[in-house]
Amino acid sequence: MTEHTEIAMHAGRRLRVDCPHCGSHMKVRTSKTHLPDYRELYLNCTNEFACGFRCKASLGIIETIVPSYHPNPHVNIKFGAWLKRQIRLEAEGQMRLGLEHQTKKEPHHERRTH
Numbered sequence: 223m224t225e226h227t228e229i230a231m232h233a234g235r236r237l238r239v240d241c242p243h244c245g246s247h248m249k250v251r252t253s254k255t256h257l258p259d260y261r262e263l264y265l266n267c268t269n270e271f272a273c274g275f276r277c278k279a280s281l282g283i284i285e286t287i288v289p290s291y292h293p294n295p296h297v298n299i300k301f302g303a304w305l306k307r308q309i310r311l312e313a314e315g316q317m318r319l320g321l322e323h324q325t326k327k328e329p330h331h332e333r334r335t336h
């Protein structure tokens with residue numbers, strides 16, 4: 223019971239879910255984890271007496287924005303579009319750098335400078 227209250231307080235500070243019926247905020251009563259990127263939450267409306275709505279919700283991690291410095295090899299969360307573009311740009315940048323090094327070695331490129 224105490225454990226559940228702690229989870230509720232901890233989650234409540236970071237994640238606010240409003241009751242779809244009365245608009246009061248909902249407390250996380252308990253949460254279950256079956257997978258590292260998916261969590262089930264049991265929510266209770268804090269407007270207990272006038273509303274009393276309770277529900278089950280899910281929280282899924284759907285996209286990587288910044289990859290972990292300490293990645294779990296069993297977790298595979300797809301990269302977001304922004305991250306994919308950054309990786310592509312970085313790869314292209316490295317290719318350009320590589321080509322620049324090559325051109326410096328070739329003497330006929332120096333003659334071609336305008």
Ligand SMILES: [Zn+2]
Nearest residue numbers: 241244267273
């Ligand atoms: Zn409510």
